[in-house]
Amino acid sequence: MNPDHTYFTVSINPIANKADLSVLFSGEGKPVPLHQWGPAVHDYYLIHTVLSGEGVFEIRNRTYRCGPGDTFVIFPGELFSYIADADRPWHYVWVAFVGRAVGMTLSSMGVTPENAVISGSISRSIRHLYRRIRSSFQQSEYPVLEDLKAGGWLRLLLSELGQTNGHRLTDKRAAESDIERQIGQAIRYLELQYTQPVSIESLAHSLGYHRTYLCKMFKQSIGLSPMQYLLKIRMERAKQLLKTSMTIDQVASSVGFNDALYFSKQFRKWSGVAPSAYRKQHLSYSCHIIE
Incomplete structure (x- = not known):
């Protein structure tokens, strides 16, 4: 058990892949009150979706108070920090990923370092997709197929999050005739x-x-x-x-x-x-x- 969490599990991709979109690891955790990470930087994309409880996420000098249904996005090379609430620490799921096309994909969803939180993104299907990503890595004899499977579930997850973030997509489309x-x-x-x-x-x-x-x-x-x-x-x-x-x-x-x-x-x-x-x-x- 991770000492900073009352519950913690993580699944790791057994191979390194620099494709257009590839999962590195995915997990679920219930941090203890006031558990903090950062200020720090990662060299990969990392998204957390809050299932319950609350916490605070900071990036690009913006502070977001996140609760159930919120997804916050950490961008590679961007200084960030987050901390669990003292009274109602959050319970969240997460997935880390890399890829040549990731930045463009997130931007097309209206997600950037300046707008790094998707609100209202909890649903049964999103929980299910996180579980499927984690269960993709079962240490089988075919790790390449595990990587493909996890990448497919990640694409579906990003699609669901994009649907939730539809108002930003609408605003972007409105700028074009x-x-x-x-x-x-x-x-x-x-x-x-x-x-x-x-x-x-x-x-x-x-x-x-x-x-x-x-x-x-x-x-x-x-x-x-x-x-x-x-x-x-x-x-x-x-x-x-x-x-x-x-x-x-x-x-x-x-x-x-x-x-x-x-x-x-x-x-x-x-x-x-x-x-x-x-x-x-x-x-x-x-x-x-x-x-």
Whole structure:
């Protein structure tokens, strides 16, 4: 038993993973009155959800009094401290995690070092998700699968917390116009679907706009029409693939062209040289660098 807690349990990820999102450890505890941590810094993200009782959390010179249903977030490299209440010390669950995309994910949820507490985040499903994260690490013979499982439960937990924090998401969305959000969605669609036959008519319909209006607003936003932007994506990707051992036919197919001759024509118009010439130039340059 941890001497600073009347109840304490923790589960630890057996492998170190620096993926987009990976759990390090997760636990549950009931600290004794006035149990304090910090001021200190961590090199990982750590969130606590209060199940009962109260305590105080401080970060970025802001003080939050947290009670049942509140979740406070510790950010890596940020000085923080927290202390359990003298009369009603909190009972909380926690999960620590790392990942390349974590900061962006939390920011998109409206959670930042300046707004580090999510209020009203206790529910049966959130308790369940914390339990599933902890139970993922059973010291099986497949630790990589344990890591994947825990990461999946963590994503669901963050989604639940994001739903609770919906008012901040609404405020963030209000700063953008509807068409700006739709243009962003159109850009994302083209960046992900460039290998497929793309119909701007269908894209506009799915977004709820007339094709002409979408094209006009798209060009005002990024300076290119949707089809020009799609071609740009395809040609830039083709340049990368032409530096490999793939054939021209394979490159064409990989960037959304069923006809290699038509691809070559479009590539020449875009870059000023044929795909084969571009490849030769690159190979010659590479050989020169090696020599």
